[in-house]
C-alpha cells in the first residue's frame with residue numbers, strides 16, 4: 127500500500143469521511159453535484175463546442191451537467207414541431223449552447239427569448255421568494271455583473287442566428303407578445319416563482335404533445351419557493367415533475 131493510500135485510509139477511519147483526490151477526473155464535482163457517475167459527455171467535441179459558445183456569453187460558474195440536460199432536452203424537442211421559448215435569458219448562456227448544438231440557422235423554427243434584461247421585477251415576487259432572499263440575491267447579481275442590464279449586449283451575442291425574437295419586459299405582462307402557436311421546448315429560469323408559474327400556465331395549451339419543459343431551478347438548493355409553486359401547478363394539470371440531481375426539473379406535456 128502506498129503512503130498516500132495509507133494516509134487516506136487513516137483519515138477515513140478517524141473522521142468517517144471518504145477522502146478523494148480533488149483532481150480526480152473520474153469525479154464530477156461542480157454546481158452542487160458530486161458524483162462518480164459517467165460524465166463522458168464532457169469529452170464529446172460537439173458538447174465542448176456548444177459549452178464554449180455558451181461561455182462566450184459570460185458565465186463563470188461551471189454548469190456542465192445542467193447544460194448537458196438542456197442540450198438533450200432541446201435536441202429531443204427538435205424532433206417535434208413547434209417553436210422554442212426561454213423565459214429568463216440573461217446573457218444567453220443556455221440558449222446559445224442550444225443554438226450552437228442544434229445548428230440553429232438550419233432549424234425552421236423561432237426561438238423566443240423573454241427577459242426584463244434588468245433583473246427581477248418585484249411586482250412579481252412572492253413572499254416565499256422574498257423569504258429566500260430574492261431581493262438581496264438580485265441586487266448582488268446586478269452589482270457583480272451576473273445579471274445583464276443592457277439588452278444590446280445580448281442582441282450582439284445572438285447576432286449570428288436568424289429566427290430569434292427578443293421580448294423585453296416583465297413576465298407575465300409580455301407573454302401575449304409570443305406569437306408561437308405551437309411550442310416544443312420551454313425553458314423557465316427566472317429565479318422567482320410567480321412569473322415562472324404564470325409562463326407555464328400561459329403556454330400550457332400551446333405546448334405540443336410531448337413538448338419538453340425544463341425548469342432550471344426546480345430542485346436547486348435555496349429555491350424551494352419555485353419548486354413548491356411548480357408542484358402546486360403540476361397538480362392542477364395532473365402531471366408530475368422529475369427532480370434532477372443537477373437542480374433542474376423536467377416535465378413532459380402529456381398528449382391532449
Ligand SMILES: C[S@@+](CC[C@H](N)C(=O)[O-])C[C@H]1O[C@@H](n2cnc3c(N)ncnc32)[C@H](O)[C@@H]1O
Nearest residue numbers: 214215216219220241242245246296297316321
Ligand atoms: C438566472 S437568470 C437566467 C439565466 C439564463 N437562463 C442562462 O442560461 O444564463 C434569471 C433571469 O430572469 C430574469 N427575470 C427575473 N424575473 C423576471 C420577470 N418577471 N420577467 C422577465 N424576466 C425576469 C432576470 O432578468 C434574469 O436575467
